[in-house]
Amino acid sequence: MIRSDFPVFSRYPDLVYLDSTASAQKPRMVIDGMKDFMEGKYANIHRGAYALSEMAEMTYELSRQKACAIIGARETSEIFYTYNATYGMNLIAETLRLSGEVTSWDVILTSAIEHHANLVPWFLCASQSDSEVKVTHLKNGSFDYEGFEEAMTEQVKVVTVTGASNVTGEIIDLERIHAMILRKFPWEKKPYFIVDATQLVPHMTLDVVSLDIDFLVFTGHKVMTDTGLWVVYGKKSLLQKFTPSFGGGGAINHVSHDGFIPAGLPSRWEPGTPHIIGAASLLYALEYIESIGGYEKIEEVERDLVEYVWEKLEHFAPLHEGKVQLIGGGREIPRIGVFSFYTPEIHVSDLAESFAEKNIAVRSGHHCAEPLHEENAIPASIRISLYIYNTREDIDRFFEVFEQECSEL
Ligand SMILES: Cc1ncc(COP(=O)(O)O)c(C=O)c1O
Numbered sequence: 001m002i003r004s005d006f007p008v009f010s011r012y013p014d015l016v017y018l019d020s021t022a023s024a025q026k027p028r029m030v031i032d033g034m035k036d037f038m039e040g041k042y043a044n045i046h047r048g049a050y051a052l053s054e055m056a057e058m059t060y061e062l063s064r065q066k067a068c069a070i071i072g073a074r075e076t077s078e079i080f081y082t083y084n085a086t087y088g089m090n091l092i093a094e095t096l097r098l099s100g101e102v103t104s105w106d107v108i109l110t111s112a113i114e115h116h117a118n119l120v121p122w123f124l125c126a127s128q129s130d131s132e133v134k135v136t137h138l139k140n141g142s143f144d145y146e147g148f149e150e151a152m153t154e155q156v157k158v159v160t161v162t163g164a165s166n167v168t169g170e171i172i173d174l175e176r177i178h179a180m181i182l183r184k185f186p187w188e189k190k191p192y193f194i195v196d197a198t199q200l201v202p203h204m205t206l207d208v209v210s211l212d213i214d215f216l217v218f219t220g221h222k223v224m225t226d227t228g229l230w231v232v233y234g235k236k237s238l239l240q241k242f243t244p245s246f247g248g249g250g251a252i253n254h255v256s257h258d259g260f261i262p263a264g265l266p267s268r269w270e271p272g273t274p275h276i277i278g279a280a281s282l283l284y285a286l287e288y289i290e291s292i293g294g295y296e297k298i299e300e301v302e303r304d305l306v307e308y309v310w311e312k313l314e315h316f317a318p319l320h321e322g323k324v325q326l327i328g329g330g331r332e333i334p335r336i337g338v339f340s341f342y343t344p345e346i347h348v349s350d351l352a353e354s355f356a357e358k359n360i361a362v363r364s365g366h367h368c369a370e371p372l373h374e375e376n377a378i379p380a381s382i383r384i385s386l387y388i389y390n391t392r393e394d395i396d397r398f399f400e401v402f403e404q405e406c407s408e409l
Contacts, residue, residue: 002388003391005027009389016394018385018386023221041280072205078233089117089196091246108156113172115196119133131157149180163198164200167369168328169340174213178193195216199222199338202387203298250267252268302386323344327372348364365381366381
């Protein structure tokens with residue numbers, strides 16, 4: 001039973017954790033692996049000649065290999081680690097701006113389904129380069145593919161989309177977007193295709209090569225690692241072509257009185273001491289996924305849970321009486337295990353507190369996706385997000401309390 005692999009549930013047997021989209025709980029393998037790493041394999045990496053440093057470096061590089069494999073990258077030199085979402089996406093936006101790839105009149109195309117992490121860096125980039133961010137509208141709460149294709153004018157220099165919504169759970173059809181890009185642009189005018197895979201990678205693998213993705217980012221802690229580790233993929237030709245905006249130790253081959261020679265890939269993008277323990281935790285998390293049967297197992301568990309939520313919703317009276325609104329598309333859209341609701345009569349924070357009193361962890365607010373809420377003409381929502389350690393009983397408990405709260409309206 002997967003749930004028993006997570007010590008938090010032995011400590012709090014009554015806990016219903018429905019907030020994995022914010023951050024996933026950690027399995028014993030990750031916790032023990034990190035402890036073992038800190039006790040017996042830890043030192044700074046980068047050319048330490050002694051055994052501990054070599055072990056730490058080996059673990060760091062093994063982690064990179066695994067990260068490379070789950071997104072289908074061909075070379076580990078195309079993967080580098082940064083510290084958080086803001087840093088990773090800002091770094092890409094800043095790099096494109098400083099390299100003159102995004103300039104006046106250019107358009108950065110994205111959609112209202114995005115997390116702020118894939119909007120704010122582009123607004124900053126646009127304000128500093130006189131370019132424009134075009135945020136396409138949703139259609140019936142879902143990604144509007146036709147609208148997105150129409151917005152692909154020849155001014156578009158960047159197409160940046162999420163792999164899955166952290167609010168509605170909708171999985172974006174990246175193949176379809178890739179096909180649109182091929183249809184709309186001649187090869188030499190092809191915009192940069194950038195994917196925020198933060199909500200995708202905890203649930204499924206992907207193939208950056210066949211999708212011809214230029215840059216992709218995902219965060220470790222939602223895949224059960226330590227916090228503070230973001231993984232960035234960049235095509236080798238691009239990582240070689242662009243100059244990182246930051247440099248320092250670890251990212252150079254040689255420094256003289258006059259300047260420096262940058263290190264090769266990927267080190268030149270990882271100045272300073274990286275989050276070594278975080279990288280180790282990603283290795284252990286991905287090994288854990290392998291140990292339970294790989295991503296196929298994750299998909300199998302989640303498919304069952306998502307199906308069960310739909311069954312519950314069929315009989316969930318408050319939804320049919322209009323007391324509760326489900327945000328986003330219905331069964332017809334492919335989704336990860338994320339569902340958000342709006343209750344006009346109860347403030348979502350009060351609702352979240354009622355759940356908390358019953359030991360049910362949900363999240364309320366705009367989930368760093370204000371444009372998406374604006375499109376739905378609602379201020380905030382209450383979100384449940386499911387992961388491999390959840391059970392049908394968790395879903396029963398959630399709906400039991402939800403129904404009680406709504407029955408008092
Ligand atoms: C789609 C998406 N992108 C980016 C982020 C930001 O990730 P982090 O909180 O690790 O910085 C999140 C966080 O929820 C997210 O859901």
